[in-house]
Amino acid sequence: MRHNQTGYCGVRDNIDGGLFLTTYSKVTGLAVDPIEKKPLYHFLPGSNVLSFGTAGCNLGCKFCQNWEMSTASVDHIRSQDATPEQIVALALKKGCKSIAYTYNEPTIFAEFVIDTSKLAREHGIKNVMVTNGYITPEARSDVYEFIDAANVDIKSFSETFYHKLTAAHIEPVKTTIEWLVNKTDVWVELTTLIIPGQNDTEDEIEHLVGWIIDKCGNRVPLHFSVFHPAHKMNDIPRTPDESLLLARKIAIESGIRHVYLGNVHDTTGHTTFCPVCKHKLISRGWMNTGRIDLDNGMCSCGEVLDGVWEID
Numbered sequence: 001m002r003h004n005q006t007g008y009c010g011v012r013d014n015i016d017g018g019l020f021l022t023t024y025s026k027v028t029g030l031a032v033d034p035i036e037k038k039p040l041y042h043f044l045p046g047s048n049v050l051s052f053g054t055a056g057c058n059l060g061c062k063f064c065q066n067w068e069m070s071t072a073s074v075d076h077i078r079s080q081d082a083t084p085e086q087i088v089a090l091a092l093k094k095g096c097k098s099i100a101y102t103y104n105e106p107t108i109f110a111e112f113v114i115d116t117s118k119l120a121r122e123h124g125i126k127n128v129m130v131t132n133g134y135i136t137p138e139a140r141s142d143v144y145e146f147i148d149a150a151n152v153d154i155k156s157f158s159e160t161f162y163h164k165l166t167a168a169h170i171e172p173v174k175t176t177i178e179w180l181v182n183k184t185d186v187w188v189e190l191t192t193l194i195i196p197g198q199n200d201t202e203d204e205i206e207h208l209v210g211w212i213i214d215k216c217g218n219r220v221p222l223h224f225s226v227f228h229p230a231h232k233m234n235d236i237p238r239t240p241d242e243s244l245l246l247a248r249k250i251a252i253e254s255g256i257r258h259v260y261l262g263n264v265h266d267t268t269g270h271t272t273f274c275p276v277c278k279h280k281l282i283s284r285g286w287m288n289t290g291r292i293d294l295d296n297g298m299c300s301c302g303e304v305l306d307g308v309w310e311i312d
Helices: 084-093 106-122 137-143 159-166 171-183 202-216 241-254
Strands: 012-015 018-021 026-034 048-053 098-101 126-131 149-153 187-194 222-226 259-262 280-284 289-292
Touching (some): 048 084, 106 126, 106 137, 137 171, 149 171, 187 241, 202 241
Parallel strands (some): 048 098, 149 187, 187 222, 222 259
Antiparallel strands (some): 026 048, 280 289
């Protein structure tokens, strides 16, 4: 990137040989959400999270559901000024147990994430990344130092898909997921958006699930979400319910303990069941938690569920 040029992400400028973040404290989408909307189902269920993003992205997904933010530059999107101190103060005022860096890719506003998450940690507030996982190994430890949970979007299990539809590659995403699950204390859940004709075959779902079990174990919650026509793929229809149900069936039969469905009304697909006795432990409505029948993360049968159920 040459002098006075802006990077692919749209938010970093080369000024006299240094890279400068143009979206620091330039916040979009500031809102109080249920934590289930991230989606995180095994992290402080029933709590509220203060969510925000900025502009830009390091991927170029043709199917992006938040493309108005991810494809915008800081000069072409409505934003408001909010310092890390102001964001943390707002989270405290609203009674939010966590702050989510979301809507667009938080990796590209890393300095803002680091400063805010560090301050939040000092005030007893948890930190959540909603991310595509596309980050270099050199940057990971700094960005995730104060992060408590992450939902990582693994968009497909095909390099061809990543290359053609996201302008990126799958291997960095896989290595990030493995690192988060196996080398950090970050609570991780995974999401795959099922797109008709693109990543919805039984073979691909089986390979995805097999890789998760092999590299991450069977205890990482997996979410399959509905695609809605958007951005450059308005000609692709909405995901049929049958495709979502098939993906969930494959994952469960392969051994994944908790498989959920997103962006669709499906009571069973939103519910957390004990993987041993099948007792209904957490019931959910439309991205909201209802009854929680857990005793410090334990089912009445004695099975301990993986997750973060209470603030430390």
